[in-house]
Amino acid sequence: MDAARGVIPGCPSGGDLRPHPAYDAVASRLAATYSRKATGGPMPPSDPPQPAPHPAGGKLVPCPICASTLNWEEQDLYRYDRVKGNYVPLTIPPTASPTQQAVVRRTAFVRCTDQDSADPGAAHYLPLAYGQHGTPSVYGFVGATNSGKTHLLIAMIAQMEKHGLGFGLSHQAINLVGHQSLIDEQVSPFLNDSRVVEHTRPGTIGLVDIFVVREGAGQARPVALFDVAGGDLLEIESARRFLDVADGLIFVVNAAELGRDELGDRTFGTVLELLQASGRLPELSTAIVLSKADLLRFDDPIALWLRQEDRVLDAESSLRESTDVYAYLQARHALAWSRPYRECRKATFHVASATGSDLVVDKTFVRGVRPRRVLNPLISLMAMTGVLTSPEARKIGI
Numbered sequence: 001m002d003a004a005r006g007v008i009p010g011c012p013s014g015g016d017l018r019p020h021p022a023y024d025a026v027a028s029r030l031a032a033t034y035s036r037k038a039t040g041g042p043m044p045p046s047d048p049p050q051p052a053p054h055p056a057g058g059k060l061v062p063c064p065i066c067a068s069t070l071n072w073e074e075q076d077l078y079r080y081d082r083v084k085g086n087y088v089p090l091t092i093p094p095t096a097s098p099t100q101q102a103v104v105r106r107t108a109f110v111r112c113t114d115q116d117s118a119d120p121g122a123a124h125y126l127p128l129a130y131g132q133h134g135t136p137s138v139y140g141f142v143g144a145t146n147s148g149k150t151h152l153l154i155a156m157i158a159q160m161e162k163h164g165l166g167f168g169l170s171h172q173a174i175n176l177v178g179h180q181s182l183i184d185e186q187v188s189p190f191l192n193d194s195r196v197v198e199h200t201r202p203g204t205i206g207l208v209d210i211f212v213v214r215e216g217a218g219q220a221r222p223v224a225l226f227d228v229a230g231g232d233l234l235e236i237e238s239a240r241r242f243l244d245v246a247d248g249l250i251f252v253v254n255a256a257e258l259g260r261d262e263l264g265d266r267t268f269g270t271v272l273e274l275l276q277a278s279g280r281l282p283e284l285s286t287a288i289v290l291s292k293a294d295l296l297r298f299d300d301p302i303a304l305w306l307r308q309e310d311r312v313l314d315a316e317s318s319l320r321e322s323t324d325v326y327a328y329l330q331a332r333h334a335l336a337w338s339r340p341y342r343e344c345r346k347a348t349f350h351v352a353s354a355t356g357s358d359l360v361v362d363k364t365f366v367r368g369v370r371p372r373r374v375l376n377p378l379i380s381l382m383a384m385t386g387v388l389t390s391p392e393a394r395k396i397g398i
């Protein structure tokens with residue numbers, strides 16, 4: 001093996017649990033996690049949390065876009081008018097039958113006025129279903145521009161659409177209009193025609209899609225996925241507001257950047273410092289994803305993990321993968337990239353490739369697109385943030 005490429009001689013991988021310094025670090029954190037659990041410390045509650053009831057009745061739901069609190073039962077309803085390309089007030093005729101009302105309400109939106117915007121008319125719209133289930137979970141992707149956030153997110157949605165989440169989990173998109181255009185304009189060209197996904201507009205924190213996820217016959221929980229543009233996060237007010245409502249973050253480590261800068265990705269530091277300042281770090285869970293791992297396909301143990309199954313919820317395998325990725329980052333002098341693991345409440349490390357290959361000609365991946373292991377980070381994050389509540393899910397995260 002080639003030490004110059006950062007391959008770890010004898011690095012533990014797969015089923016081979018040989019002692020490695022990194023194991024001490026992760027194993028002691030795991031032990032602490034278990035003892036916290038045993039002593040009733042701050043672990044996920046046994047029942048999914050419920051949205052706060054409003055003192056005067058109704059249900060309070062934080063808006064994932066601007067962090068203001070909405071009383072869900074008092075909202076006027078809107079619908080998206082395709083012809084006008086805008087949202088218009090929705091009136092349900094009083095003569096409509098309960099079934100007709102339910103059908104109309106499935107595509108209804110509530111309006112949230114952007115209090116902090118300079119434009120007094122600025123507003124955004126959330127699907128009515130967002131506030132009608134258990135407490136929503138809000139996840140965002142963090143990483144420098146070009147780290148692979150958008151491709152990872154689109155590959156996740158593609159795999160969810162194609163294969164589902166697996167092991168008895170069901171999911172359903174709740175912003176039907178937005179979901180369909182996401183599929184038509186981004187997911188399908190990426191998966192079917194191997195097209196490169198367009199860059200996120202700089203300076204935006206974009207809500208990409210919202211699903212409700214249900215474990216067996218359990219309560220449905222909304223999960224909102226945000227693509228956070230990299231770069232000058234400190235400059236973007238919406239980034240700060242987003243961090244006030246986020247429950248989980250997917251930190252994207254760009255495999256192509258390892259070894260170039262020992263200080264790691266500045267975006268990670270910026271986000272962690274903002275969270276530190278607002279006192280939110282101890283509440284947050286994180287999945288740290290070594291993305292574009294196809295570029296490391298000659299490096300054990302990354303190649304080995306890249307070949308493993310996706311859509312797996314297995315605490316032991318998750319710990320082994322976390323340990324291997326941590327050890328790999330250490331060997332590549334890239335431990336700065338593992339900072340979210342040191343500072344957040346719970347973390348997992350993952351190996352993933354959104355595209356499966358790297359050669360791009362004329363905005364097309366010429367060897368085709370084959371996402372590898374993109375859903376495990378999302379599944380782990382759902383486990384760590386209490387969306388999944390099975391005994392195995394509760395053991396995920398170090």
Ligand SMILES: Nc1nc2c(ncn2[C@@H]2O[C@H](COP(=O)(O)OP(=O)(O)O)[C@@H](O)[C@H]2O)c(=O)[nH]1
Pocket residue numbers: 143144145146147148149150151152196197198199200230291292293294295352353354355356357358359360
């Ligand atoms: N080899 C490889 N390249 C990727 C992968 N994902 C993204 N890329 C490349 O990295 C570039 C930036 O990805 P993008 O998702 O736009 O990054 P973002 O700025 O963090 O959203 C893309 O144009 C792709 O060419 C991957 O899984 N493997």
Ligand SMILES: [Mg+2]
Pocket residue numbers: 149150151199200227229
């Ligand atoms: Mg992007």
Ligand SMILES: [Zn+2]
Pocket residue numbers: 063064065066067068112113114124
């Ligand atoms: Zn809002």
